Amino acid sequence: MSVSGVVVGSPEHPRRSGVLSGWTLRRTLVTPIVALFALVTLLSGVGMSYLLENALQRELDHRVASTARGFGPDDPGRGPEGQRRRVVGPDMLAVVVDGSVVRTNTVATRGGQREALNEQQIRALLQAGLSEQPSTLDLGEPLGPYRLIAFSTPEGAQVVTGLPLDPMLDSVRRVRLITVGLGLLGFVVVGLGTAWVVGRALRPLERVAATATRVSQVPLSSGEVSVTERVPLRDTDRRTEVGQVGAALNDLLEHVDSALRVRQEGEARLRRFVADASHELRTPLSSIRGYTELSMRDPELPSDVRRSLTRVDSESHRMADLVxxxxxxxxxxxxxxxxxxxxxxxxxxxxxxxxARAAGPGHQWRLDLPEDAVEVTGDGARLTQVLVNLLANARTHTPAGTTVTGRVRREGSGVLLEVEDDGPGIDPALVPTVFERFSRGDSARTRAGTSTGLGLSIVEAVVGAHGGSVHVDSRPGRTRFTLRLPAATTDD
Structure with missing residues (x-):
């Protein structure tokens, strides 16, 4: 299981260091267990093979020593003239050397036959420095390695006896093959079994992770949001570690859901207050404007009073727009x-x-239009307000002589609407907050009039209500607001 998906090296997902970095929890648990089993199996096999080989070799040495005693002075097979009549056993080597003369140089085989040693093998025996302690000597084909003992008789003859090592080595090799086969089988069984057991144990954790993933995909920034996802009850047993995590996640989700409800209620109250206050302010503002216009019609009105009333009328218009x-x-x-x-x-x-050209004759106004009409489905009055706000923003915050271009075109399945100017640009520090309410860029751009700081907020809200998006790209000499709207369809 992969509890967390990770983009390696990104700032949001820092790269872990260490041997196990990037491993899933299942792999982290299964791999060491299987590796430890393989190590224990290997050490056990090597140790058992070593002990078996030593035991078989001791048994073989004991048999070689027993064979050598049969050629001693107390040999019951000695004849009246002192000649040995002992029959050499199967696979047993018996060589009697009297000075430089070889009296006996035969090897008994399993089939009851005797095979004579050649000169090279006899020379190897004489030059091997054998003693009464068993030692190993390879006699070559077809005899192979032998375990040998050499001793001298009272008559001065040298006797070399021994037994072959091949049967013992074959037994050891068979044991090793069986050990390797069983080890590989155990490796597979332990690997699959451990993977199954660990996977079964991690299923509750996977369900907890899946719940957390679904919650992380819920947009919580604004609007009426309710976190309904919860960890299943079977994964919240606090007696287990995974249950503790699941229960803690459920508690956290409960707190988050409660906080979201409180936030939504506060936002709803604030929206109602703003709507009610705005609605209630419209009537007194209309009265102020009416009485101001009526008072200004008096021809005998003093000039200073007329200026004051003009100012009151201007501010009332501005407040009405804000409302x-x-x-x-x-x-x-x-x-x-x-x-x-x-x-x-x-x-x-x-x-x-x-x-806009009539309102701002000091600017240069241009249009970049396609040959065919571009249509969308939406609210014409609100889209008109969006364009008016963007053009007014360009006119208000740029000096005279600035060129402002309006552009519209189709792009894929949508419509692209742009308002671009070659003015001084927006302060880079203000670009991230330019669409926030009451955000003003007067310090960065030339201010030619008053602004409520709500024009671009209305642009973003109206475009978002139409299922579109708005983006600004600004630098000295070019500021471009880009609107993307879904194109009209036959269903619309």
């Missing part, structure tokens, strides 16, 4: 549905740029 913006954002936050009708973005961009 309307707040009311719109509150409605969008509450999820109020927008109109769904075909909107010609090409015509919409032409109209809004024409209005």
């Amino acid at each position: 309307e913006d707040l009311l719109l954002l509150a409605r969008l936050d509450a999820g109020r549905p927008l109109a769904r009708e075909p909107v010609d973005l090409t015509r919409l961009l032409i109209d809004t740029v024409s209005d």
Whole structure:
């Protein structure tokens, strides 16, 4: 099981160091167990083979010594003239040397035959420096290695007796092969069994990890969110380690869900307050503007009073715009549905740029349009407000002479809408927060008028309500706002 997916070397997923880095928990548990079993099996096989070989060799030496005693002075097979009549046993080597003359140089075979030693084998026996302590000597083909003892008789003859090592070595080799075969079989059985046992033991942990993964994919930043995922009850037994993790995760999810509910209730209250306050402020603002306009019609009004009333009228208009913006954002936050009708973005961009040209004659206004009309499905009034806000933002925060370009085109299954200017650009420190409410870039761009700081927030909220996205890319000499909207379809 892989509890955590890891992108190696990324800052979000730092790379672990160590021999077991990057290993899953199953692999981390199974591999050492199987390796320890293999090591124990290897050591046991080597030790058993060594002990068996030593035991067989001691038994063989005992048999060789017993054979040598049969050629001694108390040999019951000695004849009246002192000649040996002992029959050499199967596979037994018996060589009697009297000075440089070889009296007996035969080897008894298992078939009851006797095979004479050749001169090279006899020379090897004479030059091997044999003694009454058993030692090993390879006599070559077809005899092979022998375990030999040499001693002298009272008559001065030298007797060499011995037994072959091949039967013992064959027994040891068979034991080693059996040990290796059983070890490999045990290796496979232990590996598969350990993998099954560990996998079964890790299933609860996998279920806990799956629950955590599903929770991590739930967007919790805003909106009405409820964390309903929980670890299954069977994986929350606090008597086990995995159960403790599952129970702790459930407790954490309960706290998170409670905190989200409290946050949602607070946001809902705040939205209701903003909507109610905005709605209630519209009536007194309309009254202030009406009485201001009525008072300014008096021809005998003193000039200083007229200037004050003009200022009051200007600020009341600005406050009315702010109230309307707040009311719109509150409605969008509450999820109020927008109109769904075909909107010609090409015509919409032409109209809004024409209005912007009339409001900002000191700027250069350009259009980059495709040959065919580009349509989306949405709320025409709100999309008009989006374009008006973007064009007003470019006009307000750039000096006279700046070129502002409106551009629309199809891109794949969507529509791309851009507003670009060649002004001084936005301060890089403000770019991440440019779409936040009451965010202002006056310190970075030339300010030609007043701003509520809600224009770009409305742009993002309206585009998001249409299922699109907005992005800004700014540097000195080019600032571009890019809107991506889903294109109109036949179903729409």
